[in-house]
Amino acid sequence: MTEEPTNPQADRPLLKVVSPNATPEEVAALVAVLASLGGEPAPAPRRTPEWRANHRKVRRPHAHGPGGWRSSGLPR
Numbered sequence: 001m002t003e004e005p006t007n008p009q010a011d012r013p014l015l016k017v018v019s020p021n022a023t024p025e026e027v028a029a030l031v032a033v034l035a036s037l038g039g040e041p042a043p044a045p046r047r048t049p050e051w052r053a054n055h056r057k058v059r060r061p062h063a064h065g066p067g068g069w070r071s072s073g074l075p076r
Contacts, residue, residue: 015030015031
């Protein structure tokens with residue numbers, strides 16, 4: 001079983017040299033320039049807002065003893 005390319009443009013070359021006088025160095029320079037252009041850089045990942053952070057969904061155990069009620073409302 002052989003796989004047939006589903007994209008008809010997959011068989012076409014990406015670069016076609018038209019000049020018969022092109023040296024291998026010129027072709028390599030052209031390929032290097034085109035390869036360096038590349039695409040857009042990947043966008044930086046967005047930072048998760050602090051209110052959506054997973055560690056905020058887990059509560060600490062309540063403090064027992066004197067001052068436990070007061071310490072349950074204090075910041076961590």
